Amino acid sequence: MVKYSRQRECILKNLQGRRDHPTADMVYESVRMEQPNISLGTVYRNLALLAENGQILKISTGTGPDHFDGYTSPHVHFVCRHCGKVIDMEEIPAINLIDKTPAHFDGVIEGYELQIVGKCGACLSIISQSLITQ
């Protein structure tokens, strides 16, 4: 049985009120403005709970910490392989895989995750800088 908590509501509102893709630590720093005594463990626990409920998205980039997204409508993310930054790519339509799922599969398919990967503008200029100074 899930009980209300002021902290959880604050975390959800925070994510719903922004369109970037903060890490747990960034959410923690931001929520601390309103809830100065909140602990990082509480942030992690509630982010996991909210993501399980489908109220937020958890984005694992493979580069650094996980990111979170309060905007849950289907959309595609770009992930920078160099710094792990996440950027919305609304130009790319979300695809439909439901009718393509194999008939015989030992398990249940709950959805899919599509990430466009590459290097963001900031990292590109850092990399070109370091090539010059070599």
Add this chain to the structure above:
Amino acid sequence: MVKYSRQRECILKNLQGRRDHPTADMVYESVRMEQPNISLGTVYRNLALLAENGQILKISTGTGPDHFDGYTSPHVHFVCRHCGKVIDMEEIPAINLIDKTPAHFDGVIEGYELQIVGKCGACLSIISQSLITQ
């Protein structure tokens, strides 16, 4: 300048000779049969290098450690959200996003990663077990 190493070759051969998706630790245990003195750090370093070269694939699941794949032809992975296991889904065709990339984007797009997510058969039976005993 990249120099040859016995250890790197052994790691690459190991991955190319199997069709599962081992973690760094699993590769380490396996490669140790042939190279008993190889260190885990060497395995991590070479897996990263081989993945950068495109000779193997690195699969970040968001559940537990990264997995690696020596089979680099385009194919889709199923990832169990519960245990992190990776399973090939060859029935699902790889999609083409090249012609859908936005014209104005600050960065470079190098590719995409598509994962089907859900729960594998083993985890389903574990979960149903724990519901019974509650």
Add this chain to the structure above:
DNA sequence: TCAATAATAGTAATAGTTACTAATATCAAT
């Protein structure tokens, strides 16, 4: 064969996340 330097084994350190515990907050039933 030699010199330059890349790679290694072994170990220490780090980052990100989860687990633990006593205290506090929520909430349904009185």
Add this chain to the structure above:
DNA sequence: ATTGATATTAGTAACTATTACTATTATTGA
């Protein structure tokens, strides 16, 4: 409103996966 059951919290410790460090060894081009 009070109570009791239990979910949640803050604070901290512990853990897992990965990376960094360093002296030694291996590779490679001259």
